[in-house]
Amino acid sequence: MEPIVLQEKEKLIKRIAESKSKAKVAKIEAAFNMAYEAHKPQFRASGEPYILHPLAVADILLDLNIDTASIITALLHDTVEDTHVTIEDIEKTFGKEVAKLVDGVTKLNKIENQPENVKQAENFRKLLLAISKDIRVLLVKLADRVHNMRTLSYMGSDDKRLRIAHETMEIYAPLAERIGIHKFKNELQDLAFAELHPDMRKSILSRLTFLRKEGCSLVDTIVNEITAILAQSGIKAEVHGREKTSCSIWRKMERKNVTFEQLSDIIAFRILIDNIEDCYHALGVMHSKYHVIPGTFKDYISTPKANGYQSLHTVVMGPERRCIEIQIRTYEMHEVAELGFAAHWSYKQNNPYGHEGTQFRxxxxxxxxxxxxxxxxxxxxxxxxxxxxxxxxxxxxxxxxxxxxxxxxxxxxxxxxxxxxxxxxxxxxxxxxxxxxxxxxxxxxxxxxxxxxxxxxxxxxxxxxxxxxxxxxxxxxIRSKQREEYINLGRAILTKTFEQAGKEYKEKDLEPICEQFQCKTVEDILVSVGDGILNRLEVLRAIHPEEKPARKSLNPLSLLRFKPKKEEASQSLPIKGLIPGMAVHFAGCCHPLPGDRIVGIVNTGKGITIHTLDCEMLENFSSIPERWIDVGWEGTGNEAYVGRIKVVVANETGGLAAVTSCIAAQEVNITNIKVVGRSLDFFELLIDIEIKGTQQLVSLITAVRALNCVHSVDRTKS
The missing domain is CATH 3.10.20.30 (Beta-grasp domain)
Structure with missing residues (x-):
């Protein structure tokens, strides 16, 4: 065994022996031996024996007064992923509890050929499911991440370092905060910050060093002054001054859009007291002695954070007119603030809190x-x-x-x-x-x-x-409702398509052709037709091969524009009951309304977009007649649709009010008003309205046009 490995192992065992029985220490030594043999031929990117990593992870976890199973898991956490050891081997030697924990922290090995973002998501999904069954999985994973971040500089690939740093900042540091382990959160944030924004971190640290030299005596002065003030009020307290981390300073600079020099509360002071009553007493003393900065007081004692954090926070104008943040809490609250939920666990009492992750909201x-x-x-x-x-x-x-x-x-x-x-x-x-x-x-x-x-x-x-x-x-x-809408639309499209071809539409006829279109069910075919992925004519020809493809030379716009009204009503697909924004969309270029002659254009993957027949955008689809659907308003009820009018109104007091009052009197709702032109005498408005059809629109335009202040009013489709 390498001298450095032996040295680190003995240090760990010595720490463990201070709080664990000989039998438990023996189990942990057995876990080390298994890990050592498994990782023997492996080395870290730093050139050190790989076994030093699991030893370091176990050592980090000891700060949380963790149980034996978690320490064993820390030592074995990479064996299944990186060596010949299996979950079955671990279960045979250390039992089901440890085997499940190790499995929880082990990445999936069957997704290596997937893109990096998919691998990350799948591995996190597996981790979350494991955490939900046993929260200790997260403790081991966080300790593992802490050590990996400490040694990140040895990793050669810049892209990989940045990816790991981003993942740490976005996922693992917040997870550490969620369970209240601020010690882990702060270190993970700072290490990730060093990789993601090295220049900014260096700048902040240099400024902190300068302040430390300049203000060292000031911190001591404030600590002594606060201690004396509390003592005079009969409050026994322990006061500490501490710098905020470089990452938290940077976040505040970003959030407030200020420079480092503009920040006032870079140093925070913590007051530790025996009981809750004295916390509020101390708060009153601080507020009576120092001027309070408005809007900075937060009571996390009466309203704890989701992770159990409790404390009183306030910012005051302290000595030498320096803004200082003060946190007041009990010693027990301080332990929870540092160790999170782990501070609550009592392994000597058979763990009354349980390990299930689902106890956390x-x-x-x-x-x-x-x-x-x-x-x-x-x-x-x-x-x-x-x-x-x-x-x-x-x-x-x-x-x-x-x-x-x-x-x-x-x-x-x-x-x-x-x-x-x-x-x-x-x-x-x-x-x-x-x-x-x-x-x-x-x-x-x-x-x-x-x-x-x-x-x-x-x-x-x-x-x-x-x-x-x-x-x-x-x-x-929305996915569920949209699927339902696509099914209804697909069914309506096929019914009308078969009817126009002189064929009877029977849904059971779709069953034999499911495989042909790579669909598992008939509903899948209907969805594919409804959302435009599958051409309705292909379905028709699959069931009736004798049907000939439509002639491409025909201009669909001409056919529809010159179709007789009676024929149009009988052959068009009614859009009644289809929810706008799901399978059917109303074009913003022409704002179709009930009463307009309309046509549907199939957009692949999005269903049908409804246009008016005189819409200029239809020319873009003239070469693809198979995407045109003859649709109609037949059977539509009292639904409101978005229309748009252009009003030119006199630039005089009460003009706009007169127009909007007139529109309201017609029981029409205004959804948007935009001023698009202005002159000395007139200004031009575009008004979006919710309207039930062209008849109501004509009545509205007539009423608005009758106003003395209105120069002109027209429907616009642009």
């Missing part, structure tokens, strides 16, 4: 995202959204606390309460007032979600929400 939320994601990449995208730092705390009408990322909307709040609440959300009251659903929530807001009986989230919500859970739920619902 954030794990359950990530599992929801995993269940709702359509692909590994989507899961990873939504997971990164969920890995936030800053939080706001809002309340339900019953007083239940909901923690959300900063910038969250009422829609995010609704999905955080329950998936069904989010899906049926139609509005929100914040602090008793109706607000737009895109409103950003603030700390302390009381949010009351208004619901409909039928779930119908808008596809546009995906651009509004910022939580991964909300986005995943919305996407899942």
């Amino acid at each position: 954030w794990v359950r939320e990530l599992l929801d995202i995993l269940e709702n994601a359509s692909s590994p990449e989507e899961f990873m995208e939504n997971t990164k959204l969920e890995m936030y730092y800053d939080q706001v705390f809002c309340f339900t009408p019953k007083g239940d606390l909901i923690a959300l990322p900063k910038g969250a909307t009422p829609i995010d709040f609704a999905f955080a309460v329950h998936s069904n609440v989010g899906l049926s959300c139609i509005g929100a009251r914040v602090n008793g007032r109706i607000v737009p659903l895109k409103t950003e929530l603030e700390n302390g807001d009381q949010v009351d979600i208004l619901r409909s009986k039928v779930p119908m989230p808008s596809p546009t919500w995906e651009k509004i929400v910022i939580t991964g859970k909300a986005r995943a739920e919305i996407r899942k619902f």
